Amino acid sequence: MTLLTLLFILRIVHDLAAAILVGSVIFSYFLLRPALRLIPPAHAVVVAQRVGNLFTYTGWTALVLLFLSGLLRLYYTGRLGFIFTLGLFAHGPGRSLAIMILFWFFTVVSSTAMTFVLRPKLMKKLTISANPTLADVEKRRATQMTASTWLDRLQLSNVITSTLALIAGAAIAHGGLF
Ligand code: HEM
Known part of the structure; x- marks a missing residue:
């Protein structure tokens, strides 16, 4: 396989992952949420x-693919070292590359909070054997309501x-953008 073919495949993977990620977050926030x-x-x-499980x-597959395909593209075009230098900010395309990676990072941070903090709170079940009191049930409901509000906010983010x-x-x- 030639280098050009490889770069083309990586670009397709990157673009498809971007389409799937952005398409699905828009679908779930603007279509699914009001429908529910x-x-x-x-x-x-x-x-x-x-739907949240799926x-x-x-979402995570798309985020990982974006990172890997982006990183590999930089590697195969000999620009990987460049992103760790201040020279990156010296020209328009470099600044936009930095913005893309920064916003990918923000998306990863909020997805981590959603997957590992908020969703477990929302999915938490009260077992009969634990003999929950009315206060326990109320407390779980309050926790779930807060988790749900924060899930909505992070979805928008x-x-x-x-x-x-x-x-x-x-x-x-x-x-570049500017
Ligand atoms: C939410 C995350 C991201 C989205 C939505 C995204 C989206 C895009 C889009 C739409 C392009 C233009 C592709 C084209 O012209 O065909 C692109 C290019 C690119 N992205 Fe990303 N990207 C993301 C994250 C990343 C990350 C994390 C990296 C690297 C670590 C990366 C590296 C690159 C590179 C190297 C290019 C090609 C730039 C060039 O034309 O030389 N991207 N990205």
Whole structure:
């Protein structure tokens, strides 16, 4: 395989992963979230959990693929060392590359909080054997409500950060955003 073919494949992987990530965060925030409000809460919780599970896999796969394909592209074009120097900020495309990576990082941070902190709180079950009191049930409900509010906020934050990364990425080949 020639270097050009490899770079082309990496670009396709990068672009598809970006499309899947941005498409799915927009779908879940602007289409799925309002639709869930229209069905009975008990059903909405089940659908949200199932879709959330799938979304956890697709979202993380896209984020990892973006990182690997981006890094490999930099490596095979001999620019990997360059991103660790201040020279990166000296020209437009370099600045946009930095913005793309920064917003990827923000998306990873908020996805980590969603996957490992908020979703476990939302999914936590009270076992009968633990003999929960009414106060325990109330406390869990309050925790779940807070977790759900924060999940909504971080979903919106992911819409914003991943879209900004995409815009910065698309601008690289056109001299950068500024
Ligand atoms: C949410 C995360 C990201 C999104 C949405 C994104 C999106 C994009 C888009 C749309 C392009 C333009 C591709 C084209 O012109 O066909 C691009 C290019 C690129 N991205 Fe990303 N990207 C992300 C994260 C990353 C990361 C983490 C890295 C590296 C560690 C990276 C490295 C690159 C490179 C090297 C290019 C090619 C620049 C060039 O034209 O030379 N990207 N990205």
